[in-house]
Amino acid sequence: MEGHAAAGRIELHRPDGEPVRVLVVDDEPTLTDLLGMALRYEGWQVRSANNGMAAVTTARQFEPDAVVLDVMLPDLDGFQVLRRLREYAPTVPVLFLTARDAVEERIAGLTVGGDDYVTKPFSLEEVIARLRALLRRSGLAVAVREAAVLTVGDLTLDEDSHEVRRGDQSITLTATEFELLRYLMRNPRRVLSKAQILDRVWNYDFGGQANVVELYISYLRKKIDVGRQPMIHTLRGAGYVLRPAD
The missing domain is CATH 1.10.10.10 (Winged helix-like DNA-binding domain superfamily/Winged helix DNA-binding domain)
Known part of the structure; x- marks a missing residue:
């Protein structure tokens, strides 16, 4: 089976040249580990949180450029977390993780101010592609051509x-x-x-x-x-x- 051979990768950085910062919020350790691995491969800094309160605290300290946020969390749900984030980070892009059959979750997530969503199960490539698009659209990251x-x-x-x-x-x-x-x-x-x-x-x-x-x-x-x-x-x-x- 043949794969797709893409062109040289374009890296994203913060405008000051520092690595992009992404906060991953999910109560499944395996999932946060996999996402963290994939995002670090992009050259980004990653922090993770396994519940809503930890997410709010970590976001204040870490000041992420984007957030990957599961809707279903053990304390605050993802929508409550987003409302709290928006109080002091009104423009940070948020990518919701939702259940495949939960259409109401997707609608609610976009209604309360989420920027995009992916449904579980998903490929890591899809999450990265969505984040790259959000970051470039928001102006919080700039593209830098890597050596080929x-x-x-x-x-x-x-x-x-x-x-x-x-x-x-x-x-x-x-x-x-x-x-x-x-x-x-x-x-x-x-x-x-x-x-x-x-x-x-x-x-x-x-x-x-x-x-x-x-x-x-x-x-x-x-x-x-x-x-x-x-x-x-x-x-x-x-x-x-x-x-x-x-």
């Missing part, structure tokens, strides 16, 4: 031309192989789980497809590592990591 060439050891990847080289040898990759290698090269020396790779490269919900990651890792190894000092390593039970060759 990634380099790890003697391996280089040009995000614009899609040229990949190891040393002086050119390497031809399929679209999916390119996306997988790009993700690995954006996170050198960092262990990436199969679930993380699935969500970033294939945009799949978790479960049942982890074998496709193993398959494409093996394809990459044949093109990147065969006959050379290996760069792609497996950590059993944890995932994969790309490191410069010794």
Whole structure:
């Protein structure tokens, strides 16, 4: 299965050059961890809160540029949290997380001043795309072009031309192989789980497809590592990591 090979990424920063700040509010620790991981991958600063009161307190201290806010929280609901946020942060963009079948939640969220919503379950890519759109529309973040060439050891990847080289040898990759290698090269020396790779490269919900990651890792190894000092390593039970060759 082929993925989509996108152009070089445009990074968002605050107008003063500092990283964008995002507050994630949800009472599911796994969800806040996953969202935090994806948002940090964008280069943003992230704080999280697992209930409404903590969200209000953290927002005052953190002064986020955007808030991801679950409607269903154990104390205050998301609408009450938003009303309190608006008292001292009237323009901060808020992206609501709602139940898939709760149409009334979506309408209520936009009525009380929410800027957008996504329904659970969602892909991390969708949340990031919605946040990027809100931030750019609000003027709270500005776009900065990233360098198009990634380099790890003697391996280089040009995000614009899609040229990949190891040393002086050119390497031809399929679209999916390119996306997988790009993700690995954006996170050198960092262990990436199969679930993380699935969500970033294939945009799949978790479960049942982890074998496709193993398959494409093996394809990459044949093109990147065969006959050379290996760069792609497996950590059993944890995932994969790309490191410069010794």
